[in-house]
Amino acid sequence: MNQPNLGLKVSELRQKKGITQEQLAEACEISPRTIQRIESGEVDPRAYTLNCLGTVLEFDFEEENSTNENLWLTVLHLSSMFCILIIPLLLWSWKKTRSYKIDKQGRQVLNFQITMTLTLFAAVFLLMLMPFALSFMGEARENLVENNPVFILLAMCLPIPLIFIGIYCTYQGVINAMRAMSDKPIHYPLSIPFIK
Numbered sequence: 001m002n003q004p005n006l007g008l009k010v011s012e013l014r015q016k017k018g019i020t021q022e023q024l025a026e027a028c029e030i031s032p033r034t035i036q037r038i039e040s041g042e043v044d045p046r047a048y049t050l051n052c053l054g055t056v057l058e059f060d061f062e063e064e065n066s067t068n069e070n071l072w073l074t075v076l077h078l079s080s081m082f083c084i085l086i087i088p089l090l091l092w093s094w095k096k097t098r099s100y101k102i103d104k105q106g107r108q109v110l111n112f113q114i115t116m117t118l119t120l121f122a123a124v125f126l127l128m129l130m131p132f133a134l135s136f137m138g139e140a141r142e143n144l145v146e147n148n149p150v151f152i153l154l155a156m157c158l159p160i161p162l163i164f165i166g167i168y169c170t171y172q173g174v175i176n177a178m179r180a181m182s183d184k185p186i187h188y189p190l191s192i193p194f195i196k
Helices: 005-017 021-028 032-040 047-057 066-082 086-095 100-135 141-147 149-157 160-181
Strands: none
Touching: 005 032, 005 047, 005 100, 021 032, 021 047, 032 047, 066 086, 066 100, 066 160, 086 100, 100 160
C-alpha cells in the first residue's frame, strides 16, 4: 500500500482500536512524530515499522497488491448491479483487511445495496397491497377484475418500479466501476449509510 492510502489506513485502524498516536508509537517502539508523519503521508515506513504497525493494528500491510486492487474494486462495484446483497458482502468481507480502498468503497457498495434491497422489498410490498386496496373501493372483486380498465392498467404497471430499480442499480454499478478504475471518487446517491 502506498501513501497517502497507507497513512489513512493506519489512522483509521488506530482510531477503531481507540488508541492514541503516542500509544501506537510506544507499542511499535518508535517516536510519536514518526506515527504522525506516516499518518499524514509524509513518509513511507521502513519494512520493520510497517510489520510492527501491522501486528499492533491487526492488518496485513504487506499483502497489499495495487494491481489486483483495481480488479477487485471493479468486481465489487459491478456486483452491485444484481441487487443481491450477499455478493458484495462476501467480496468486502474477504478483501477489506487487505486494502484501504476496498474497505472504504466496499462499505459504500454495501450501503447502496442495503438501501436498494429495502427499496425493492418496499416496492414489492406496496405493489402487492394495491389490488387489495382497490378491491375494497365498493365494487365486487370479480367485477373489479373483469371490467375495470384501471385495475388492468395497474396490473400491467406492476413491474415498472422494479424495472426502474434494476436499471438504476446497473447504471450506478457501471459508472462507479469506471470511476474506481480511473481512481476518481465514487458516489452512490440515494444510499443510506448503514455501515460506517
